[in-house]
Amino acid sequence: MGATEVTPVLSISGISGGGKSTLVQAVRNHLPGAGVVRFDDFSFDQRPEAPAAAVTVADPIRAFNQYDLTDLAAAIQAAQQNHAIVIVDYPFGRVNRQIAPLIDLAFYVQTPLDVAFARALRRDYAAADTTKADILAWAKAYLTQARPLFVVHDTVVSQHVDQVIDGMRPLAEKVKTIVDALRAQQLI
Numbered sequence: 001m002g003a004t005e006v007t008p009v010l011s012i013s014g015i016s017g018g019g020k021s022t023l024v025q026a027v028r029n030h031l032p033g034a035g036v037v038r039f040d041d042f043s044f045d046q047r048p049e050a051p052a053a054a055v056t057v058a059d060p061i062r063a064f065n066q067y068d069l070t071d072l073a074a075a076i077q078a079a080q081q082n083h084a085i086v087i088v089d090y091p092f093g094r095v096n097r098q099i100a101p102l103i104d105l106a107f108y109v110q111t112p113l114d115v116a117f118a119r120a121l122r123r124d125y126a127a128a129d130t131t132k133a134d135i136l137a138w139a140k141a142y143l144t145q146a147r148p149l150f151v152v153h154d155t156v157v158s159q160h161v162d163q164v165i166d167g168m169r170p171l172a173e174k175v176k177t178i179v180d181a182l183r184a185q186q187l188i
Contacts, residue, residue, distance in 0.1 A: 017120030035083030111167025
């Protein structure tokens with residue numbers, strides 16, 4: 001890489017259980033020298049400035065920009081120093097004004113809500129000590145809190161990316177879609 005070249009950054013967004021983390025890992029495995037930065041590694045949703053679910057549903061653009069993502073931006077920029085390409089596992093596409101300028105190519109994995117719910121249930125409640133009450137509590141929280149947020153993501157974030165990927169397509173096909181787009185933009 002020359003002195004004036006900047007390491008490209010791609011973001012992969014989607015709802016919980018939508019398959020974005022699996023896709024991020026598959027793309028990373030396909031691209032030698034790729035690094036990954038994960039939004040979930042920073043616990044942004046537990047910070048005081050994190051918007052309430054009702055605010056996110058009522059005004060998602062404002063809510064997604066309410067997050068202070070300075071730490072995430074710094075992690076992306078640090079990863080650019082050490083990797084040939086940086087993949088960001090991140091929920092907001094280009095909606096957040098702090099992160100949008102860092103992204104060269106943005107994807108949204110759009111997965112039917114029932115499939116995402118089932119995947120999240122299998123992922124988060126597969127432990128032997130999971131009780132029926134745990135699962136029913138998650139189902140209630142999903143219906144009252146998570147689902148309205150997921151609908152907002154599908155509606156708003158998917159409009160602020162370069163390409164929407166069908167979350168039901170085979171993993172290899174999704175990886176190929178991303179790699180082909182990176183090549184078309186001459187980012188790899």
